[in-house]
Amino acid sequence: MNVEEFLANEAQATQNYRCGFIAIVGRPNVGKSTLMNHLIGQKISITSKKAQTTRHKVTGIYTDNTAQFVFVDTPGFQTDHRNALNDRLNLNVTEAMNGVDAIAFVLEAMRFTDADRTVLKQLPKNTPVVLVVNKIDKDKAKDKLALNAFIEQVRAEFEFVAVEVVSAKHGLRIANLLETLKPFLPESVPMYPEDMVTDKSSRFLAMEIVREKLFRYLGEELPYAMNVEVEQFKEENGMFHIYIAVLVDKENQKPIVIGRGGEKLKKISTEARLDMEKLFDCKVFLKVWVKVKSGWADDIRFLNELGL
Ligand SMILES: Nc1nc2c(ncn2[C@@H]2O[C@H](COP(=O)(O)OP(=O)(O)OP(=O)(O)O)[C@@H](O)[C@H]2O)c(=O)[nH]1
Ligand SMILES: [Mg+2]
Numbered sequence: 205m206n207v208e209e210f211l212a213n214e215a216q217a218t219q220n221y222r223c224g225f226i227a228i229v230g231r232p233n234v235g236k237s238t239l240m241n242h243l244i245g246q247k248i249s250i251t252s253k254k255a256q257t258t259r260h261k262v263t264g265i266y267t268d269n270t271a272q273f274v275f276v277d278t279p280g281f282q283t284d285h286r287n288a289l290n291d292r293l294n295l296n297v298t299e300a301m302n303g304v305d306a307i308a309f310v311l312e313a314m315r316f317t318d319a320d321r322t323v324l325k326q327l328p329k330n331t332p333v334v335l336v337v338n339k340i341d342k343d344k345a346k347d348k349l350a351l352n353a354f355i356e357q358v359r360a361e362f363e364f365v366a367v368e369v370v371s372a373k374h375g376l377r378i379a380n381l382l383e384t385l386k387p388f389l390p391e392s393v394p395m396y397p398e399d400m401v402t403d404k405s406s407r408f409l410a411m412e413i414v415r416e417k418l419f420r421y422l423g424e425e426l427p428y429a430m431n432v433e434v435e436q437f438k439e440e441n442g443m444f445h446i447y448i449a450v451l452v453d454k455e456n457q458k459p460i461v462i463g464r465g466g467e468k469l470k471k472i473s474t475e476a477r478l479d480m481e482k483l484f485d486c487k488v489f490l491k492v493w494v495k496v497k498s499g500w501a502d503d504i505r506f507l508n509e510l511g512l
Contacts, residue, residue: 222271224305224389229297229327231319232256232280234310235338239372240264240277243382247483248402248409249277250416254427256280257419259293260412261300263403265396271386272394275308276300281323288503298326306365306388307333308381313345313369314354324362332365332388336381341371406484407437410446413479414492417472418450418461426460429453431497443487444480451497461494469494 228236232255241247244264250257262277278297282290301307307327311320327333337345337355345351355367366384370377402409411432419427429452436447452458462469473492480488 220270220391221393222386222389223274223392223394225274225276225303226306226308226385226388227276227278227300227304228308228310229278229301229323230280230310231283231317231323234280234312234320235372236280236310237262237277239308239310239336239338239370239378240275242372242375242378243273243275244401246401247479248404250412250419252416252419254419254424256282256293256428257416259289259415260408261296262412265400265402266382267394267396267398267400271389272396272398273382273385273389274395276304281319281326283319283322301326301328301331304331305390306385307331308336308385309333309362309364310336310338311358312339313337313342313351316354316358321361327362333362334381334384334388335359335362335364335367337367337369338372340369341374341376406444407434409483410434410437410444410476410480410490411448413483414448414450414472414476416479417476421468421472421475422461426452426457429457430461443489444484445489446480447491448493450492450494452494453496453498455496458494458496 228240230236237249237251237258240249240262241251241264244266248264249262256279258277258279260279264275264277266273266275278300279293281297282294309324309327335358339345340351351369359367365388368377368381368384370381396403411434415432418430418432431451433449433451434446435449436445438445450461452461469492473490476492477488477490480490
């Protein structure tokens with residue numbers, strides 16, 4: 205190839221480069237955050253078996269030599285319980301869908317509920333929506349005919365521009381999904397540096413990691429009555445020093461988080477520290493403790509302070 209041909213090819217490549225925003229939307233627990241982590245190849249959004257794990261919008265960026273995908277993972281759309289927190293979460297979802305280039309609407313294979321239908325109704329009319337059927341690794345999704353019938357049933361409810369089946373947890377067909385989404389990104393130069401995976405701060409990610417461990421290691425109800433605050437975050441001699449307070453609603457919830465002889469809190473902070481060291485790629489000193497702050501989920505001013 206001569207110099208002219210090389211330059212012409214380069215110009216062509218830049219011309220066809222795509223970059224844009226894709227919101228990942230769906231009811232709680234369908235696997236949105238697991239999917240985003242696999243799409244970008246790094247764990248930045250927290251996940252758990254419990255519904256309503258994600259509370260903030262989290263941006264994850266995937267860049268290759270043809271496109272840059274800016275994904276926005278959203279909280280699961282709440283349909284049952286109304287309080288200030290849930291209203292705020294739903295508002296976050298609606299806002300996240302404004303102005304994106306495409307929406308990935310995530311469903312669990314073989315399960316289409318009223319909650320899913322309610323989310324479908326919230327989708328903006330003039331944005332392309334790709335149906336993403338997740339959890340195809342599950343036994344109930346193994347029958348291909350039944351899976352196709354399920355997809356047809358869902359397609360009858362909404363005009364999707366495309367359909368993909370994936371298993372976020374096992375990383376199956378993730379590359380196919382990227383290819384399906386790509387044409388919906390506008391032609392544009394990349395908006396973020398190619399090595400950037402999120403626009404969230406380390407401080408935010410540290411807080412989320414602690415919240416994930418609370419969701420994973422505490423019983424059914426408790427994590428919903430809690431929040432997490434970063435009290436201090438500093439870097440010293442190449443090491444992060446992070447001080448985090450767990451806020452519970454009532455005094456009697458404190459011992460549940462701390463556990464017998466401090467065992468539970470120790471497990472939560474050790475696991476959180478290991479995840480942080482992996483994500484930040486440096487040594488971390490982490491101190492986690494528990495504070496009582498009643499009624500925070502209904503305290504609008506406090507939700508503002510938390511940036512929710
Ligand atoms: N079997 C199976 N489980 C999955 C898959 N993807 C996600 N999960 C599980 O589903 C649960 C929920 O996953 P999340 O990624 O936290 O779901 P989410 O939609 O972000 O949930 P919220 O943030 O609460 O709305 C977790 O236990 C995941 O491990 C999958 O492809 N297969
Ligand atoms: Mg989530």
